[in-house]
Structures are given as C-alpha cells and as structure tokens.
Amino acid sequence: MALEHAILVSLLEKPGSGYELARRFDRSIGYFWTATHQQIYRVLKRMEGDGWIDVHEVSQQGKPDKKHYSVAAAGQAALSDWLHEPIEPESVRHDLAVKIRGAAFDDPAALIRQVERYQQAHSERLTHYLAGELRDFTGPDAPAHLDDMRELQHVVLRGGIAYERMTLAWLEDVLATLRRIQAARAAERPGP
Amino acid sequence: MALEHAILVSLLEKPGSGYELARRFDRSIGYFWTATHQQIYRVLKRMEGDGWIDVHEVSQQGKPDKKHYSVAAAGQAALSDWLHEPIEPESVRHDLAVKIRGAAFDDPAALIRQVERYQQAHSERLTHYLAGELRDFTGPDAPAHLDDMRELQHVVLRGGIAYERMTLAWLEDVLATLRRIQAARAAERPGP
DNA sequence: CTTGTCTATGAAACGAGTTGCATAGAGGAT
DNA sequence: ATCCTCTATGCAACTCGTTTCATAGACAAG
Numbered sequence: 452m453a454l455e456h457a458i459l460v461s462l463l464e465k466p467g468s469g470y471e472l473a474r475r476f477d478r479s480i481g482y483f484w485t486a487t488h489q490q491i492y493r494v495l496k497r498m499e500g501d502g503w504i505d506v507h508e509v510s511q512q513g514k515p516d517k518k519h520y521s522v523a524a525a526g527q528a529a530l531s532d533w534l535h536e537p538i539e540p541e542s543v544r545h546d547l548a549v550k551i552r553g554a555a556f557d558d559p560a561a562l563i564r565q566v567e568r569y570q571q572a573h574s575e576r577l578t579h580y581l582a583g584e585l586r587d588f589t590g591p592d593a594p595a596h597l598d599d600m601r602e603l604q605h606v607v608l609r610g611g612i613a614y615e616r617m618t619l620a621w622l623e624d625v626l627a628t629l630r631r632i633q634a635a636r637a638a639e640r641p642g643p
Numbered sequence: 644m645a646l647e648h649a650i651l652v653s654l655l656e657k658p659g660s661g662y663e664l665a666r667r668f669d670r671s672i673g674y675f676w677t678a679t680h681q682q683i684y685r686v687l688k689r690m691e692g693d694g695w696i697d698v699h700e701v702s703q704q705g706k707p708d709k710k711h712y713s714v715a716a717a718g719q720a721a722l723s724d725w726l727h728e729p730i731e732p733e734s735v736r737h738d739l740a741v742k743i744r745g746a747a748f749d750d751p752a753a754l755i756r757q758v759e760r761y762q763q764a765h766s767e768r769l770t771h772y773l774a775g776e777l778r779d780f781t782g783p784d785a786p787a788h789l790d791d792m793r794e795l796q797h798v799v800l801r802g803g804i805a806y807e808r809m810t811l812a813w814l815e816d817v818l819a820t821l822r823r824i825q826a827a828r829a830a831e832r833p834g835p
Numbered sequence: 836c837t838t839g840t841c842t843a844t845g846a847a848a849c850g851a852g853t854t855g856c857a858t859a860g861a862g863g864a865t
Numbered sequence: 866a867t868c869c870t871c872t873a874t875g876c877a878a879c880t881c882g883t884t885t886c887a888t889a890g891a892c893a894a895g
Binding site for chain 4: 660661662665680681684685688703705706707708709710734
Binding site: 453456457459460463464480482483484485527530531533534535536537538539540541542543544545546547548549550551552553554555556557561562565566568569572599600602603604606607609610613614616617620621624625628631632635636 | 645648649651652655656672674675676677719722723725726727728729730731732733734735736737738739740741742743744745746747748749753754757758760761764790791792794795796798799801802805806808809812813816817820823824827828
C-alpha cells in the first residue's frame, strides 16, 4: 500500500518517466523498496487519475515518446498525510532463517554452500554501498554542504551499510554453527 | 512461495493443528515469516492434497475438533529439495526508509514522533528476544546439551538480536539527523 | 543480415497476501 | 442475562505482486 508513496518521494527528488523510475527501483530506492516496471506503470496511471501527479508527454528523436511525471499538490498532501501515520512494523520474510531451522532435518552441507554464496552477495552489496557513500556523500567530489534531501539519503544509506555489516557478521556465526553440526554428525556416524 | 516450507519446518519441529501453527507464526517462526490463519489453513489444505503432510482428526471435549498435521515423506523430500535451491535475496520493503527520504519535503516533526515510537517497539522486541534466549538457550533451565534443532533455533534468534541492536543504533542516528534538520530550518525561519 | 540490447510503454493472467465475515461451544467477567 | 475472549475452522472478495507476452524504432556486434 506504499508503492505510491515511494514513487512520490522519488518524483519529488527528481521528476521523470515510468521507465526512469523503474531503473531507480533497481538502484537507490530499490534497496529499500522493490518494484517492477509493471507495478510502476499501473500505479502511475492510478496516481494520475487521482490527481496526485501531473504528466506531460515528451517527443524524443530516436527514442519512443515518454511521459514525464511530476508531483502535483494533491500528491504532496497525500505524502504528508502518510508521513504522519504510524510507522508499521516491517513484515519480515526471511527465507534464510527458515532454511537454517530446516537444516536440522536435512544434511547441512547443501545449505552451507548456499550460505557461502549468499555471504558473497552481501559482501558485494556492502562494497557497492561504500563506493556509493564515498562518491556521493563523503568523497572529494561530494558537495561541501549537503542539503536536507541528501542528508536524509545519506542516513538511509548508512542504515543499509549497518545492515550489511551486521548480516555479514551473523552469517559467520551461521556458518560456524552449521559446520559444527556437520562435524558432530560425521563423528557420530563415521565413514569407512 | 515459501510459506509451505516454513510450515514444513514448524511441523517437523513439532506437529500440530492449523490453529497452533497460526499462534507459532505470531511468535518464534513469525519473527522471520509472517502469516495469518487464513493463509495457513489454505496452504495446509493444498499441502494435504499434495501428500506433503498427514492429518488425523482429534475430537476434544469442551473445544472444537482439531486436525492434527504431521510431515509425510513427500513433505520431507520437498523441504530437502528447497534447501538445495539457492537462497534468494530478501525482497525488502522498508516503509521507514521511504518515510525518511520523504521528510525532506515535509515538516520532520511528525516523523520524529513516529520514529520514537518505532524505536520503543524495537527496544521491546529486543528485550523479548533476550528474555527468550535466557529462558531457552543460556539460562539455568536450559538443557546442558542443545540438540541440532535447538542450536539452529538459537543461531536464528542471535540473528534477530543482532538485527534489533543494529536497528536501535541506526535509529539514534536517524533521530539525530532529523533533529539537526529541524533545528537548521527553525534557525532559517525564526518564529516570533 | 540477423541477433541482441536499450529505450519506452502496456495488456493479460496468475498467484500470494489481506480483510471482513461466519460458525460454534466453553468459560470468565460485569 | 449479556458480553467478551479463547479455541478451532473456513468462505468470499479484494488488493498487491509476479510472470509472460507484445510492440517498436535505434543502434551495435557478430
């Protein structure tokens, strides 16, 4: 029920087309809210109908026409209302936690391999976040004075970085636990 | 697509009825995978049809009859297959991150209040996790030797604890940032 | 010259998740 | 007596998210 609001924020940060929004949802905003182009186009249409956003069609040469969206007054108001609502607890859905508990009833070896892959993916994501932070917020090219918008983007990014670091530390714990169990089982039923 | 698997794990840990599962999804398993009783009953029916779980109806006195489920061989196999699949990256959906970035375009005061409430909710959850850890895994009443199942439950709980601690630290950062912005705006446009 | 990628939008169908409602007896509270 | 909560299951309607397919021109690689 909040994709609308994520789109409003993204359009306030920078107006653009549905296509452009879809690419942003693969990057910055997308680290905290995923959406496919299908969802985005559908919701944009509804938001336009509700008067939350304004459109104007832009003819381009060599490329298809695009619809340029920007936030209307009603959209600003809707966002403001939403910001005043209580923050709902995230609805969690962690495959990994379920799989770890499932490993008690199966050979842990397969899961260990998957956790190692997962660990690498998170490690890469951390590297990516840190590069982005250096580039946009703390590096030599970053503006000396950050405006509110960028300050807030930065604190969200810091949250992502903290999350990745915490996850990587925990994954070490998980791997150690899985390997300990694997070793204990091997000792119980020794091979030839 | 993985509620089936969460149910399989929960039933392997302890067989029970749909109602009992629904309550577990409000507690232990529910911290990593949420589900309502509606979803659970629907999926249980499908799993029964697929031969993943066995049922036997239990008459009770003073209470409605219940259907007692346990995992069948086909269910064990399905879980094993799933554990061998790659771990998919969590699909993230953080209201709070979107709201923080939205605060650039609105008065931060309202959001500050909501973040403070949210902080308290996470603080309570951490306390709750720590009490559970003491009770079930490290306290005087905990069994001296933890079996694999409980070892793995414990490492998942440690993940939850690490997550809450990380979140609380980050929320302090968020509040400091929001307050700084609020103060800067007040200084720019001073009141009477 | 065919295949593939990028920009740009959209329809249609399906599957997952949410919300509201219904039933029904036991037991406790006011 | 009446209301509320707990146990226990389920239907129906709805919204949200995912997947597959379609169009269409520009441009680069092989």
